[in-house]
Amino acid sequence: MEQLQVTDLQVEFGGLRAVDGLSFSVQEGEILCLLGPNGAGKSTTLDLICGKTQPTAGSIQLNGVEISQMLEFRRARLGIGRKFQVPSVYKNLTVDENLSVARSRRPGMWSALTRLSLTDARESAAILDRVHLGAKRAELAGNLSHGETQWLEIAMLIAQDSKLILMDEPTAGMTIQETERTAKIFRSLSDSHTLIVVEHDMSFVRTVADRIIVMNRGAMLAEGSIEEIEANEDVKTAYLGH
Amino acid sequence: MSSKFQYDLVALVIFALVVAFGVPAVMNYDGFELNTFARYLALAIVSMALSLSWGTAGLLNLGQAATFGMGSYAMAMHLKLRASDGLPDFMAWNNVETLPWVWVPFESLTFTLLAGLLVPAFIGGLIAIFMFRARIAGVFVAIITLAFLVAFQLLFINQQGHTGGQNGLTGLAQMSLFGWIVDPYSMGFYNLVAGCLVVALAFGVYLTHSKFGLILRAIREDADRARFFGYNVANYQTLVFCISAALAGWAGMLYTLVLEFASPTYMSVSFSLAIVIWCAVGGRESVIAAAFGAIVVNMLEGRLSDVFVEGWHLILGVIFVLVVMFMPRGIYGLLSESLQKLRGIGRPRDHRDAETFPNT
Structure with missing residues (x-):
């Protein structure tokens, strides 16, 4: 079933069309990787889907509901989660508190007023063991290393439990072993989640991607499996600039 | 239950015991001294109120004095009506012949108490x-909040016939609570104010340790990130x-009871800034610390102005500058940092990661 349907999406920043007539769809449980050279509009596409940026034209439908004009917190409640390129965790909160904020099945104020701050973190404690942060639960997130910060944000997205998760360069700054572990987690996530991943690490993409879309100058250049993409002449030209 | 919550609960109990038993004993149960200290306690409530919006949610409200003034005037209007036979005296002097309709419901104490809480909440909201x-x-x-405060105070002063203008509301009666005539120089009144402060602090401690408080801290740090987790940030901030x-407003009502008059200076910019200073000196992250800050600064003000009749403002100013420069997190920050250092001696920790990636 199509979970996300993007049609003729377009956004302009002062005359520059960062995304220009982009259309694609994502199936439930799929891992879709977005590739493309710098400035191709990959992160902007994620921004448009999660509501960080408003499109100038086009439509975005989540399970048949038009969301392109919705405020970002409403989209989040409909089941869209986002991991940012620069890891955005709350540096002045502890790891546990970060997780508790992320676990937002009941984002209303009444439930927040009647629960203690760490109740939700306790319910999702197992997630931290999964990303090997179990020993650092009381640590301030600002004291974590770069790799650990990436893990924490991934853990937060698992705790948020969104149906559609948008990942912007999740393995940036990770060691090879850490990247492998991330790939494993992503594969296990796809049982119950749909993922759109922007990534440059080709070996990672090879491991996790069900399907790949290559973008260039805000539009789709190619779409298909990893083998099809690697054989595509247009893609080679776009990357190498010949 | 987190350890921070436990610390705060212990601090709250110690604070409550000191305020309820320690202070009156030190003051020799002297009515005048108790009244002075009750004034500090009322101001401690408005300081802890600011720490909720400023310290927890990162919203610096410079109009806090306006809501304080609303509570204070609500109480004063009730007591003024009790003191006067029909029309308050100052209205007659201003050629107001019938009681304005806004004044009428303040005949009732229940309405007054509710209005003192709900009117500020509504207007603030x-x-x-x-x-x-x-x-x-x-x-x-x-x-924006500062501009509101200035406009609100002007409005109050200009409506002399309705509000007493620059003179405020004076010549008030004493409140009668379930038949108990509240004498502001009595031990019973001191206990009332102290009880209100402890209840407000207990509420504040719970709030900061609830998930609501956690989300507010998250919003303070990165409001956009909180939105992407599905929180309606505007609603949280408004609440x-x-x-x-x-x-x-609650603090304002008590303040009127302590001083037995209401004045438009309660809504002045300098008073609003003073609240910010109390909060900053005590430590805006903790409601108890903010209350403590209000008490300490006001006590200091009282003592300094006794000893240095001319230069006490200067001395106080220097103290504030030093606090902001060397204790940006206030007394609370100083305490919690030294506590962490003490713990660090017993349990050495590896800070290498944090230092290797200073920007992460």
Whole structure:
């Protein structure tokens, strides 16, 4: 079933069309990787889907509901989660508190007023063991290393439990072993989640991607499996600039 | 239950015991001294109210004095009506012949107590909705609330026939609570104010350790990130603004009882800034510390002005500058940092990671 349907999406920043007539769809449980050279509009596409940026034209439908004009917190409640390129965790909160904020099945104020701050973190404690942060639960997130910060944000997205998760360069700054572990987690996530991943690490993409879309100058250049993409002449030209 | 919550609960109990038993004993149960200290306790409530919006949610409300003034005037209006036969004296002097309709319901104490909490909450909420729906943040919140405060005070002073203008409301009766005539120089009254402060602090401690408080801290740090987790940031900010305004109104009501008059200086810019200073000296992150800060600064003010009749403002100013420069997190920050250092001696920790990646 199509979970996300993007049609003729377009956004302009002062005359520059960062995304220009982009259309694609994502199936439930799929891992879709977005590739493309710098400035191709990959992160902007994620921004448009999660509501960080408003499109100038086009439509975005989540399970048949038009969301392109919705405020970002409403989209989040409909089941869209986002991991940012620069890891955005709350540096002045502890790891546990970060997780508790992320676990937002009941984002209303009444439930927040009647629960203690760490109740939700306790319910999702197992997630931290999964990303090997179990020993650092009381640590301030600002004291974590770069790799650990990436893990924490991934853990937060698992705790948020969104149906559609948008990942912007999740393995940036990770060691090879850490990247492998991330790939494993992503594969296990796809049982119950749909993922759109922007990534440059080709070996990672090879491991996790069900399907790949290559973008260039805000539009789709190619779409298909990893083998099809690697054989595509247009893609080679776009990357190498010949 | 987190250890921080336990610390706060212990601090709350110690604070309550000191305020309820220690202070009156030190004051020799002297009515005048107790009244002076009750004044500090009332001001401690408005300081802890500011710490909720400023310290927890990062919204610097420079109009806190306006909501404080609303509570204070609500109580004063009730007591003025009790003191006068029909029409308050100052209205007659201003050629107001019939009691204005806004005054009429203040005959009732129940209405007065409710209005002293709900009117500030409502007006605070109204401003908050406009600000936070438009995603106004940071220094602009301070500017807007300050502008509101100035306009509100002017309005009050200009409506002399209705509000007593520059003179405020004086010649008030004593409140009668279930037949108990509240004498502001009695031990019973001191206990009432102290009890109100402890209840307000207990509420504040719970709030800061609830998930609501956690989300507010998350919003303070990165409001956008909180939105992507599905939180309606504007609603959270509006609610904490309302709560803070209601607590300020509560403090204002008690303040009128302590001093037995209401004055438009309660809504002045300098008073509003003073609240910010108390909060900053004590430590805005903790409601108890903010209350403590209000008490300490006001005591200091009292003692300094006794000893240095001319230069006490200067000395106080130097102290504030030193606090801001060397203790940006206030007394609370100083205590919690030294506590952490003490713990660190027993349990050496590896800080290498944090230092290797200073920007992460």
